[in-house]
Amino acid sequence: MSDSSTSSAAPDTLLKTPLHALHVELGARMVPFAGYSMPVQYPAGLMAEHHHTRQAAGLFDVSHMGQLRLVGADAAAALESLIPVDVIDLPAGKQRYGLLLNDEGGIIDDLMFFNRDYAHGGDLFVIVNGACKVGDIAHIQAKIGARCEVIPMPEMALLALQGPQAVTALQRLAPGVEKLVFMTGGRFTVAGCDCFLTRSGYTGEDGFEISVHASQADVLARALLAQPEVKPIGLGARNSLRLEAGLCLYGNDIDTTTTPVEASLNWAMQKVRRTGGARAGGFPGADKILAQLADPATLARKRVGLVALERVPVRDHTELQSTDGAKIGEVTSGLLGPTINQPVAMGYVKPEFAALGTRVNAIVRGKAVPMEVAAMPFVATRYYRG
């Protein structure tokens, strides 16, 4: 996950991650993001950083994101009451994607959760978006705080090491991580630092996310950057990488006005929570969402991938029209994808324009740029599944 919300706060009121001094030392251009001063790019620049992540390994500081623990034997059932996702059947040692919903079925945030054996004294480890974390934690506390302990972890930093050589670099420091497969994880000592790491990320590449105490984050980051495969990567490339991977940016592509079905995130809602499943419904907005699943024709709009047929970047909030000039939707994220080397976008269109191959027009500076509805990811994902 990553989020687009930027703070309007003055620079001196921005929060700093534990790696702030390192970013400055590395020459990063710092920008306000989700209330934090964050590196948007390093001297290599967005394009080089993007390519480096796809070809070798990139290190991202995502410490602005929210980390929390849900503790107690009822934690999974409690979390299931907030998200349309199978939490109870997720085995210990595995991670899953989830969507926090409001009572209208709108998406409050997207998140990742990991079963660190909550049933036997461990926890559910949850990671949410930085810009949403205060609200998320209050929401979770209010809704399920009586059923499990909700413990925010502001003392923890979060690093992401992403790319085809991430495993090579990390296993040099922490032998054994190579045995993990996508969406699993465990505790490892990395460069003397006590870490909880998962084999996952938000770039479409193989890689890891590493939760580490703030006091050890700088040591860990420097040890990772000392590996020949690894370079620091800013938020700019994180955005272009995630878009090529077809992954949503909270605040752009999904928000409280979009349901998971409209957002084409049906894959995140397992059968057990759908009509006919053993634990069907029982999440906020279930009536609306199950009805949308049963009859997709009722959808007002649907998220699709789009590729421009001319070399003109098509950006957020660009109007989409049918070829006969009627407004049919809007782009929510768009840029020239550095790897695919074509303008790519995602956006919402009326359902009758959502079929793959449908021709639409994006209205860029008054001119129609032809686009085609295309399958996502735009760049093949390379998750390690063993």
Next chain:
Amino acid sequence: MTVKYTEDHEWLKIEGDVATVGITVHAQDALGDVVFVDLPAVGTTFAQKETAGVVESVKAAADVYMPVSGEVTAINEALKDDPSLANSDPMGAGWFFKIKLSDPSQLDALMDETRYTAFAA
């Protein structure tokens, strides 16, 4: 040959009544890797400050303003094919377009290199 600069971080190289226009080193650095340019059609006439084109990086898009009034007499076709010229040689091979000045007195209000360097600092 005189070189002038605008507050929009564009440069003009003036030869007679024709100015070659591009974006400054500072501008291309702020934008990052340029991936797209939209240039005006040759023969089009613009007033000063009108939007004449667009320059885009992966991260951002910026309008290119007409620094002085005039008619577009040439555009850099090589830049359309390889927008990264705006990064690698912004004051040279990365030029955007040439204009025939309709009011050369507008040049007087533009900055010279010393003033622009201070402005962009």
